[in-house]
Amino acid sequence: MKILPVDDPSDPRLADYRDLTDVALRRVLEPEGGLYMAESAKVLARALAAGHRPRSVLTQERWLPELEDVLAGLDEVPVYLVPAEVAEGVTGYAVHRGVLAAMHRPEPPAVADVLAGARLAVILEDIVDHTNVGAAFRAAAGLGADAVLVTPRCADPLYRRSVRVSMGTVFQVPWTRLPEWPEAREQLHAAGFHIAALALSDEAVSLDEFAAAPPERVALLMGAEGDGLSRRALAASDSVVTIPMAGGVDSLNVASASAVALWAVGRGQRG
Secondary structure (H helix, E strand, O other): OEEEEOOOOOOHHHHHHOOOOOHHHHHHHHHHOOEEEEEOHHHHHHHHHOOOOEEEEEEOHHHHHHHHHHOOOOOOOEEEEOOHHHHHHHHOOOOOOOEEEEEEOOOOOOHHHHHOOOOEEEEEOOOOOHHHHHHHHHHHHHOOOOEEEEOOOOOOOOOHHHHHHOOOHHHOOOEEEOOOOOHHHHHHHHOOOEEEEEOOOOOOEEHHHHHHOOOOOEEEEEOEOOOEOOHHHHHHOOEEEEOOOOOOOOOOOHHHHHHHHHHHHHHHHHO
16 A cells, blocks of 8 residues: 555645535535545445546544555555544544545446336436435345436435445445436436335325336436425326334335335346
8 A cells, every 4th residue: 555644634635635524615515526535444444446547545543454455456546544533534534444535537328228128227316315215225235226217406326425325235246327308318218117106195006016017117206305206296196005013104215115116126027
């Protein structure tokens, strides 16, 4: 490893990691600057396995043995070795997981490429909470989704909190951004997908009924809590599906709803 000790939190080499608690600065550093942050050695390893490239790594001495295996063969990547107080002074918080990596953001793949060979996909429309995005990716990975598609205004799956909550599964499940409706509908239909919107509607069919004989290729369309799916998303859907609820509760958190729907529809597709 190319280990470079740094003991000054104002060192310009640490600029990518500075003030990560500032939302505006994160927004500049990550999406606009072509970078995202991978937090923990485990997440970094998953990012590397997905073919992503690190620009640099920030860590402390106690974590170096764990990094040796993760960064094997990447001797050109600078590893900034800092004391705990410098790490906190730079980032604005205690780096409990020991490792932060500034990663080059890959070009998003085409929708057709992500859906090629897929049978079960999840669409996240305008989910603004990064925790929910990460949890939905974890459900998708754990319950057999072949792809995740996010709308233009959906929160960034490569945002640090999304990556952390997903346990790195944002690197495991193929994903990309959709265009606006109705162009997104055209691309999904061109790939042979039936769009099933999870929403409350008088015309909706129950998840039990839909999952009993699901289409061969299904994209489960999930909306944000509170606002739900947009009118354009509902208009683009081929069917509306509702999860039967009890106890006076009308709906689930988007990550929970995606997990329930994926389990039911995936089981139906497998026969």
